Amino acid sequence: MRITLRLIVSLIVVVVFVAIVSAWFNVRQEKIKLYEEVTSRSALLADSFQESVRNNLTAKNYSGVQRLADKFQSQKQLEGVAIYDPAGTRIISSSALTPLLAVHKETVEASLKDGQDKAGTYAMANKKMFLYPLSVTLDGGEIVRIVLFTNVSYIDYDLFKIWKRTLLRLLAQMILISIVTLVVVRWTFVDPITQMAEWMKNLRIGDAHGHAPPIKGDIFAPLAKEATTLATNLQAARRSAQNEARLRQEGESLWTPERLKEHIKIKMEGRPLFVVSNREPYMHIKEGKDIRTIVPAGGLVTALDPIMRAAGGTWVAHGSGEADFEVTDAKNRIQVPPDEPAYSLRRVPLSKEQEDGYYYGFSNEGIWPLCHIAHVRPIFRKEDWQYYYDVNKKFAETVLEEIADVKEPCVLIQDYHFTLLPGMIKAVRPDTRVAVFWHIPWPNPETFGICPWQKELVMGLLGADLIGFQTQFYCNNFLDTVDRTIESRIDWEHFSAQKEGHVTMVKPFPISVDFQRPDKEAKALAEKPELKSVLKEMGLKAEYVGVGVDRIDYTKGMLERVKAVERFLEKYPEYVNKFTFIQLGAPSRTHIPQYHRFLAELHAEVDRVNWKFKAKDWKAIVFLEKHHDHKEITKFYKIADTCLVTSLHDGMNLVAKEFVAARDDNSGVLILSRFAGASRELKDALIVNPYDIEQMADAIYYSLTMPKVEIEERMTRMRHDLHENNIYKWAANLTDELMKLRMDDFKLTSV
Numbered sequence: 141m142r143i144t145l146r147l148i149v150s151l152i153v154v155v156v157f158v159a160i161v162s163a164w165f166n167v168r169q170e171k172i173k174l175y176e177e178v179t180s181r182s183a184l185l186a187d188s189f190q191e192s193v194r195n196n197l198t199a200k201n202y203s204g205v206q207r208l209a210d211k212f213q214s215q216k217q218l219e220g221v222a223i224y225d226p227a228g229t230r231i232i233s234s235s236a237l238t239p240l241l242a243v244h245k246e247t248v249e250a251s252l253k254d255g256q257d258k259a260g261t262y263a264m265a266n267k268k269m270f271l272y273p274l275s276v277t278l279d280g281g282e283i284v285r286i287v288l289f290t291n292v293s294y295i296d297y298d299l300f301k302i303w304k305r306t307l308l309r310l311l312a313q314m315i316l317i318s319i320v321t322l323v324v325v326r327w328t329f330v331d332p333i334t335q336m337a338e339w340m341k342n343l344r345i346g347d348a349h350g351h352a353p354p355i356k357g358d359i360f361a362p363l364a365k366e367a368t369t370l371a372t373n374l375q376a377a378r379r380s381a382q383n384e385a386r387l388r389q390e391g392e393s394l395w396t397p398e399r400l401k402e403h404i405k406i407k408m409e410g411r412p413l414f415v416v417s418n419r420e421p422y423m424h425i426k427e428g429k430d431i432r433t434i435v436p437a438g439g440l441v442t443a444l445d446p447i448m449r450a451a452g453g454t455w456v457a458h459g460s461g462e463a464d465f466e467v468t469d470a471k472n473r474i475q476v477p478p479d480e481p482a483y484s485l486r487r488v489p490l491s492k493e494q495e496d497g498y499y500y501g502f503s504n505e506g507i508w509p510l511c512h513i514a515h516v517r518p519i520f521r522k523e524d525w526q527y528y529y530d531v532n533k534k535f536a537e538t539v540l541e542e543i544a545d546v547k548e549p550c551v552l553i554q555d556y557h558f559t560l561l562p563g564m565i566k567a568v569r570p571d572t573r574v575a576v577f578w579h580i581p582w583p584n585p586e587t588f589g590i591c592p593w594q595k596e597l598v599m600g601l602l603g604a605d606l607i608g609f610q611t612q613f614y615c616n617n618f619l620d621t622v623d624r625t626i627e628s629r630i631d632w633e634h635f636s637a638q639k640e641g642h643v644t645m646v647k648p649f650p651i652s653v654d655f656q657r658p659d660k661e662a663k664a665l666a667e668k669p670e671l672k673s674v675l676k677e678m679g680l681k682a683e684y685v686g687v688g689v690d691r692i693d694y695t696k697g698m699l700e701r702v703k704a705v706e707r708f709l710e711k712y713p714e715y716v717n718k719f720t721f722i723q724l725g726a727p728s729r730t731h732i733p734q735y736h737r738f739l740a741e742l743h744a745e746v747d748r749v750n751w752k753f754k755a756k757d758w759k760a761i762v763f764l765e766k767h768h769d770h771k772e773i774t775k776f777y778k779i780a781d782t783c784l785v786t787s788l789h790d791g792m793n794l795v796a797k798e799f800v801a802a803r804d805d806n807s808g809v810l811i812l813s814r815f816a817g818a819s820r821e822l823k824d825a826l827i828v829n830p831y832d833i834e835q836m837a838d839a840i841y842y843s844l845t846m847p848k849v850e851i852e853e854r855m856t857r858m859r860h861d862l863h864e865n866n867i868y869k870w871a872a873n874l875t876d877e878l879m880k881l882r883m884d885d886f887k888l889t890s891v
C-alpha cells in the first residue's frame with residue numbers, strides 16, 4: 141500500500157506542478173490582454189472626447205462640457221470622466237463620479253502630479269479604478285487633462301475564475317489518477333504477486349505443481365520463467381530427497397543426478413569431466429531469421445546429456461548446426477543446456493570436405509556397416525581415411541587445449557568416429573585417463589578384418605585405458621580382434637590387452653536412460669494425451685496403436701516392421717480399421733546414397749501397404765518423417781499399446797528403454813529385436829527375430845490380446861530394473877572403473 145501511495149503522490153505532485161505553472165502563465169496572459177483592451181478603449185474614448193472639450197473650454201462653455209462629461213458616464217465599466225486644470229484642480233466631472241472623486245481627491249491628484257499622461261490602477265471605494273489621463277491644449281495655450289475612470293474590478297474576477305476552474309480540474313484529475321493508479325497497480329502487480337505468493341506458499345508446503353506459476357504479462361514473463369525452473373528444480377530435489385529417504389528405508393540405493401554429482405566429485409577429486417563425441421548435444425539451426433536450439437536424435441545424446449547436466453565439465457563435439465558458430469564465444473564454447481546451463485560445449489568446426497570424408501565416408505559408409513551386420517557392404521576409400529585421420533587429429537588438438545591446465549584429466553570418448561583419438565591424446569598427455577565407450581556392436585575378427593586400416597584402428601583404441609562395450613559378447617569380439625590383428629598380450633582372466641607396456645581394460649557397460657526424464661516430459665504435457673485426440677489431429681480413427689521411434693537408418697529394421705504390420709493385418713483382419721502403426725522417423729545421414737535409397741524404399745513400402753488397406757478415416761501406417769523433440773515422442777510412447785523396436789543389429793537401442801521409462805502407468809507392451817543389445821536386459825519384452833515377419837506379426841497380435849495383468853507384470857518388472865540400472869549408475873560404474881586404474885610412471889596397470 142505504501143508503494144501505491146508513493147506512486148499516487150508522485151503522480152499528483154507532477155500533475156499539480158504542471159497545472160499550476162500552466163495556469164499561472166494563462167492568468168498572466170489574460171491579465172495583460174484585458175489591461176491592453178481597457179487601455180485601448182480608454183485611449184479611443186479620450187481621443188473622441190478631446191476635440192469637443194477643447195472647443196467648449198476655449199469658449200468657456202462649462203455647461204456644454206458638463207453635458208459631454210455626463211454622456212460618458214455609466215458606459216460599459218466606464219464610471220465617468222473628469223477634467224483637471226494644470227494645478228490638478230478638478231474643473232468638471234461626470235455627475236455620477238463627482239461624489240467618488242470628492243472622497244478620493246488625493247489619490248487622483250497624486251496620479252496626476254508628475255504631469256505625465258501615465259495610466260494606472262487605483263483602489264477607490266471597494267473598486268479597482270483604471271485612470272487614463274490625456275493632456276489637451278486649449279486654443280489659448282492652457283493645458284487641461286482629461287481623465288477617464290474605468291472600473292476594472294471585473295478583471296480580477298475573471299482571473300479568479302480561471303484559477304477556480306484550474307483548481308477544480310486539478311481536483312478531478314487527482315481523483316481520477318488515484319483511482320486509475322489503484323486499479324492498475326492492483327491488476328498489474330498486487331493480484332499477480334498475491335497469486336504468485338500463494339503459488340509459492342503451496343509449492344513450499346508441497347501442494348503446487350512445478351509448471352508455470354499463475355502470473356501473466358510481459359513484465360512478469362522473465363520472473364515466471366525463472367520461478368518455473370526454480371519450482372521444477374525444487375520438486376526434482378524434493379522427489380530425489382524423498383526417493384533417497386525411501387531407498388534408505390528399503391536399504392536400496394538408487395542412482396540420481398545428485399548422487400552422481402557427489403560421487404564424481406569424490407572419485408575424480410574435483411577434476412572436471414571431458415566428453416568427446418561427434419554428435420553435439422545441442423544444435424543451433426536457423427528458422428527464417430530466428431535461431432532455434434534442437435536436441436539431435438540418437439541414443440548418445442539421450443544418455444550423455446543427463447550425465448553432463450549432473451557432473452558438469454566440457455563436452456567437445458562437431459559443431460554441425462548451421463547457426464552453431466553464431467552463438468559461441470571466441471573459443472567456440474557455449475554453456476548448455478540453454479535454459480539451465482550446467483556444462484560447457486566446445487564446438488569443433490569442420491570443412492565440408494572433412495565432414496564428407498570423416499563422417500559420411502569413413503565413419504558411416506565404412507565402420508558403421510562394418511560393425512552392424514545389416515547386409516550393407518562397407519565402403520573404404522583412401523581419401524576418407526585421410527580425412528578421418530585429420531579430423532581425429534583436429535579433435536585431439538582441441539581436447540589437449542581443453543585439458544591443458546588440468547592434472548591427470550579424465551576424458552570419455554564416444555564411439556566409432558574417434559578410434560585414433562585415444563592414442564593421439566596419450567602420446568602428448570600420458571597422464572590423462574582415457575576411456576572409450578563404443579555405442580555400436582563390435583563384430584567378429586573375420587568381419588572386422590575387411591577393413592584395410594584395421595591395425596591402425598585397433599592400435600588407436602588401445603591408447604585408451606578403458607574400453608566399454610554394450611555387452612560381454614562385444615568385449616569378447618574386440619579382444620579376439622586385437623589378438624588376431626596385432627602383437628599383444630591378451631589377459632582373458634581380467635579382460636585386458638597389453639601392448640608396449642600399456643594395459644587397456646575391456647568391460648561391458650550396458651548404457652541406459654535417465655529414468656525420470658520421460659516422466660518429466662509427460663508432466664510437461666498439458667494433460668495426459670488421449671488416443672482419440674492424438675489420432676484426430678492426424679485425421680484418423682483407431683482403437684489400437686503401435687509406435688516406432690527411430691533415426692531413419694537401414695539397421696533399425698523399419699522395412700521389416702512395415703512388412704510385419706502388413707502381415708498382421710492380413711492374418712488378423714479383425715484389426716483392419718482398428719490398429720494403426722505410427723512410425724516417427726528422424727531424418728539421418730541423408731547425404732549417403734545408401735540412406736537415400738533406404739528412405740525411398742521405406743516410403744514406397746508404407747504407400748504400398750496403406751494402398752492395400754485403404755479406408756476412410758483410417759490408415760494402416762502413419763509415417764511421420766521429421767525431427768521430434770522429447771516431449772512429442774513421449775506423447776506417442778504414452779498412447780501406444782505396443783512399441784516396436786526391431787533393429788537388425790544394434791549396440792543397445794535406447795528407444796526400448798525410453799519406452800519403458802515413459803510408461804508410468806505400467807501399461808504397454810514392448811516388442812524387441814533379439815539383435816538389439818537391450819534384449820539382454822529387457823527380458824519381459826516380446827523378443828523377436830526381425831527377419832521373421834510371421835513371428836513379428838504374431839507378436840503384434842499377442843501384444844494387443846495379452847491379458848492386462850500380464851502386461852502390468854511385465855512392464856512393472858522392466859521398470860523396476862531400469863529404475864535401478866539408469867544412466868547415472870552407468871556413468872558411476874564407468875568413471876569408477878577408470879579411476880580405479882593406477883597410474884605408475886604414466887603406465888597404467890589394473891589394481
Ligand code: F6P
Nearest residue numbers: 419437438439440441555579728
Ligand atoms: O548409436 C550410434 C550412434 O552413432 C550414436 O552414437 C548416435 O547417437 C547415433 O548413432 C546417431 O547418429 P548420428 O550422430 O550419425 O546422427
